[in-house]
């Protein structure tokens with residue numbers, strides 16, 4: 001339980017900052033960011049079983065995949081697969097040989113439950129992007145949808161490069177920082193999203209280039225929630241018992257995105273090895 005005397009540390013930081021965010025825009029949820037310190041955003045996604053947990057949701061994924069050539073002989077890694085929504089779609093639509101991996105046990109269980117229910121022969125694996133349990137040159141294609149920002153980026157990109165076949169393709173949807181942020185803004189974001197990295201587009205490109213990926217295209221698609229199209233909305237697969245704090249966190253996440261909409265955006269990075 002979070003009592004009235006919990007210190008909303010980040011809110012204090014904002015107030016004290018010489019260059020604060022407009023405090024009047026911070027709703028109660030955001031003010032409570034400091035109260036979520038014992039709960040991780042990634043655990044929140046896992047417990048609520050959020051699928052399509054990336055900008056653009058499944059709709060964008062479908063559009064991006066439609067631009068690629070893939071078939072039954074294509075070996076794909078869905079790195080940071082979450083609840084396995086994208087993996088299941090690829091297996092059903094293109095018949096590819098899909099490997100799904102995530103570091104979160106609950107996510108892996110939910111992905112496997114989905115695959116079983118949909119009679120898809122994928123077995124999600126628990127593992128980390130920084131130390132992938134695959135041989136060199138294993139995959140023709142790697143998809144990473146809103147995952148690398150939560151990892152040790154240099155290590156995970158090096159690993160993705162190692163397991164991708166020569167000539168293979170990496171498609172990564174990543175959050176980007178559009179504008180410089182002050183300390184208060186960064187502290188607020190980092191205390192909510194923990195060790196998340198808020199790279200600019202240039203920083204992402206540099207890191208990918210340093211790992212000797214060739215960045216062949218960077219797209220900035222427009223995405224919008226469409227109430228008529230379920231693929232634009234996240235889906236939920238709740239755990240049996242959910243601490244109500246996770247609903248509060250999800251609300252705070254949505255408010256955070258709204259508050260930072262002029263500073264944060266996302267890009268689709270298409271790279272070859």
Ligand SMILES: C[S@@+](CC[C@H](N)C(=O)[O-])C[C@H]1O[C@@H](n2cnc3c(N)ncnc32)[C@H](O)[C@@H]1O
Pocket residue numbers: 042045050051052053054079080081082083085101102103104107127128129130144145146147150151152
């Ligand atoms: C925002 S969710 C995206 C999930 C999925 N790609 C989707 O679009 O629905 C981020 C996912 O990355 C996973 N993740 C975070 N850090 C990771 C790491 N170091 N290695 C593997 N998976 C990781 C989380 O467990 C979570 O499932």
